[in-house]
Amino acid sequence: MTVGKRTSRRAVYEALRRKVLTLELPPGAALSENELAASLGVSRTPIRESLILLVEEGLVQVFPQVGSFVSRVDPARVADAQFLREAVELASLEDLPPALDPDLIDELRQNLAAQKAPGLDVEDFFALDEEFHHGLLRLAGHGNAWATVVSAKGHLDRARRLGLQETAPPDFADQHLRIFDAVLAGNTEAARDAMRGHLRAVFDDVEKIRERLPQLFAAANGSTPVRRNIVVWE
Known part of the structure; x- marks a missing residue:
C-alpha cells in the first residue's frame, strides 16, 4: 500500500499501526525503515517518527545493536x-x-x-x-x-x-x-x-x-530477543 509522498505524518503512523494491528506485520517481525518507506512511498523521516510513537504504545521495540521489531503480544x-x-x-x-x-x-x-x-x-x-x-x-x-x-x-x-x-x-x-x-x-x-x-x-x-503459539507473546522476563533471521526474532 502506498500512502503517498505528500501524505501527512499522521497517515503514515496510522498506516504502520494498522499493519501491526492486523498482523500484516506479525509479532516479532523485523522492521526496516528503508523497506517500510519504499512500501508506503514516503521518506524515512515519517517512518522513523511513526516508529517512535509505536514504541511509546508498546507495539514496537528497539534493541541496540540488534534492530527494531514488532513487539510480541504482551x-x-x-x-x-x-x-x-x-x-x-x-x-x-x-x-x-x-x-x-x-x-x-x-x-x-x-x-x-x-x-x-x-x-x-x-x-x-x-x-x-x-x-x-x-x-x-x-x-x-x-x-x-x-x-x-x-x-x-x-x-x-x-x-x-x-x-x-x-x-x-x-x-x-x-x-x-x-x-x-x-x-x-x-x-x-x-x-x-x-x-x-x-x-x-x-x-x-x-x-x-x-x-x-508462545512465540507470538512476550516472555515473562522481558529478555532481549536473539536474532534468528531477517524476518522473525525469538
Whole structure:
C-alpha cells in the first residue's frame, strides 16, 4: 500500500499501526525503515517518527545493536486493556436511556445482520465488531469514550485477531445478538452478564492461543530477543 509522498505524518503512523494491528506485520517481525518507506512511498523521516510513537504504545521495540521489531503480544497489556474495556462497556450499559434512539437501533440491527453474512473474513468481521461495541456506547451517550478504549487496546486487538482465527465469527455474532436483545428488553442485568461473558470469552481464547503459539507473546522476563533471521526474532 502506498500512502503517498505528500501524505501527512499522521497517515503514515496510522498506516504502520494498522499493519501491526492486523498482523500484516506479525509479532516479532523485523522492521526496516528503508523497506517500510519504499512500501508506503514516503521518506524515512515519517517512518522513523511513526516508529517512535509505536514504541511509546508498546507495539514496537528497539534493541541496540540488534534492530527494531514488532513487539510480541504482551499478556500484561492485554489484561490491562481487557480490564479497561470491560469497565467502560459494562458501566455504559447502566446509562442506557429508557427511550433508545431509533436511528442507532436501526444501525445496530443492520450491523448484526451484516455479521451473519456468508464468507465474511476476519478483518470484515473485526470492523463490524468494533462498530457494534462503539454503537452500544453511543446508545448510552458515551460514544466519545470509545477513542480512549481504542488508544489503549493495541495489544488486545492483536490478541483478538489471533482469537478470531481460532473461533468462527458467527459465535461472536450470536453473543452480540444476546447483548442487543437484552438491551432492547430493558434488562440491564442480562445485558451486562452477556457483555461480560462475551468479552471474557475473547480473553479465554487469547490464553489458548498463547499456550499454542508462545512465540507470538512476550516472555515473562522481558529478555532481549536473539536474532534468528531477517524476518522473525525469538
